[in-house]
């Protein structure tokens with residue numbers, strides 16, 4: 405395996421597709437190899453969840469890796485459902501996410517992506533966070549990836565689901581986090 409190839413531990417094919425598209429674009433493409441390992445996710449802040457997941461993933465694969473956690477944070481609910489959005493999506497879906505905000509004065513939300521990089525088992529993971537502000541709306545667009553149909557980034561007039569891939573991938577929470585990870589990896593490659 406060439407040393408430039410990064411192992412991304414995830415069970416989510418949509419995440420993997422976007423990460424590959426974002427990282428292969430630009431002057432210094434970064435190659436990703438995925439491993440689907442069942443890593444337990446703890447309860448806690450997004451940062452705590454991300455660190456524990458990456459640490460466990462590095463132990464399981466026995467080497468350096470990256471992991472990613474996505475949170476959807478509602479302003480009206482002090483940041484909930486946050487890192488627990490996966491379970492909310494499974495249990496109550498798009499209609500439920502909208503219903504949770506009925507009666508609240510703001511539908512503002514933030515999509516938060518946290519990449520974690522571990523240099524290997526026993527090392528402390530380093531976090532890279534990207535945030536995109538938006539609004540929770542009734543679903544519009546194809547139902548392909550998670551809560552994409554109910555999240556409308558500010559000033560776009562489109563939900564993530566309605567956007568062409570390359571539009572989402574230039575403004576998304578994931579893109580912003582990966583720009584930080586990319587800069588870190590480039591610095592590291594120099595030393």
Ligand SMILES: O=P(O)(O)OP(=O)(O)OP(=O)(O)OC[C@H]1O[C@@H](n2cnc3c(O)ncnc32)[C@H](O)[C@@H]1O
Pocket residue numbers: 413414415416419445472473474475489490491493549550551552564578
């Ligand atoms: O194996 P991992 O990487 O943990 O993959 P996961 O699907 O379990 O992902 P998370 O634990 O980070 O949970 C995030 C939830 O948000 C969804 N999600 C993540 N990124 C998204 C995006 O860009 N747009 C819409 N939904 C997204 C995803 O499908 C999950 O339901």
Ligand SMILES: [Mg+2]
Pocket residue numbers: 445490
């Ligand atoms: Mg997960």
